[in-house]
Amino acid sequence: MSAEGNYHFMPGSFSKGFGYEETDEENGSRESIVHLHHPEDSDNVASSSAGICGGQPKPKVLIMGLRRSGKSSIQKVVFHKMSPNETLFLENTNKIVKDDISNSSFVSFSIWDFPGQIDFFDPSFETENIFGGCGALVFVIDAQDDYVDGLSDDLKIDIQRDIQQRANDELLDDGFKNIHLSYYLTSIYDHSIFEAFSKVVQKLIPQLGTLENLLNIFISNSGVDKAFLFDVVSKIYIATDGSPVDMQSYELCCDMIDVVIDISCIYGIKDDGEGATFDSNSSAIIKLNNKTVLYLQEVNKFLALVCLISENNFEKQGLIQYNFYCFRDAIQQVFEDRCAKLFSETLQEISC
Structure with a gap:
């Protein structure tokens, strides 16, 4: 196949025939992702080749954040090939949604989408069951409250720097020194969200x-x-x-x-x-x-x-x-x- 010229396609134009099962989600658009990863967990994370080897436990990628921060929109756009504009019509997530993406993908892991209103300090919350085997935790932060034309690049960097400083200070105050956070400025309307998740998934691959x-x-x-x-x-x-x-x-x-x-x-x-x-x-x-x-x-x-x-x-x-x-x-x-x-x-x- 050969062609001349430049091409531009919206993210999500990938054929839906290669997609996954649908689940009820919530919406969002402009996001800042904070990725939490424990380096010492690398040996415990299942190989991304589990789908090939078979029978091996798959790591979990937990997606958390406040209500309507765009968690489900990210999951739909990246792993279900939904058009970013369609995410405006997604319903709110009111329960934990588990999504196994290994059926159609070489990369094998499960994504857990958490509702924003969940109380992690509730005695009925099964902490060990949910966080056990966690390969990565992605916390989604909406960079702006009102959906206007967009933020300037300088303001985006300032917001990211402020979030980064506050998060690191909180960790130090609580005595956590070995937790490394990665920060990504993303949007579902361009390829930045795919690049950010590429960085997350790479940490789950021992090879x-x-x-x-x-x-x-x-x-x-x-x-x-x-x-x-x-x-x-x-x-x-x-x-x-x-x-x-x-x-x-x-x-x-x-x-x-x-x-x-x-x-x-x-x-x-x-x-x-x-x-x-x-x-x-x-x-x-x-x-x-x-x-x-x-x-x-x-x-x-x-x-x-x-x-x-x-x-x-x-x-x-x-x-x-x-x-x-x-x-x-x-x-x-x-x-x-x-x-x-x-x-x-x-x-x-x-x-x-």
Whole structure:
């Protein structure tokens, strides 16, 4: 597949045929996400390859915040491919909503959406049951009370700095020194929310360091400018190379996935009339008018490698293709080794 020109698609144009079950949610639009992560929990977090290995417990991602702060809107846009404008019609969440997203995604974990009015100090609240096995806690803060045209960039930074300072002071006052918070300025109306959740999900992947090293080796030997390893369903990138992430580059890669999926759903129907021919052999090339090439190759059913390459370096397409096959084999080996290790640990637990 090859095309000329620039493309822009709204987040959420991903085919809903690849989506998940629907649940009742609440609305919101402009958000600031605070992500809470315990470094010492990394060894206890289940592998994202649990969906491949099978039978392994999945980590929880808890989404909390005040009422109408946008928690459910975020979940719908990122994991259910809902258009941001449609979130205005979501109902309020009045109970804890559990969403297992491993059915259609390589990344395997469960999301728990908490209603804003819940009282965590209520004696009937099952603290250990809910927070046990928590891989990450995402606290959503609405950056503004009134929905106006928008905040200036300077004001957004000031609000984030104020929230960050107050949160850190509260933790220190309560004697918590080993808790590290990550702060993200996000909106469901652009790709910033996808990038923020990419950072959250990456902390749940034990093989992240290995994946990043493989990407670094791939781009250094292929003349690639930037490479992302995407979870195709959610458009979350589970790993990237060591160079800084440019938001525009990330948006281009997300848009390319949208284009490939949409065209596959329209023109890629199998001979039996069921399912789209979007599989591990799918690939696409889009040449932009700024002499940049977008290159997509499916790693497996759920993962895709998306690269940005200068037009001059893309003349070595055969070398890039060969290096990709080596990269894909290495990725497969990483998760086969992980599955073997998990299986061995399970047998040892049973024998004990």
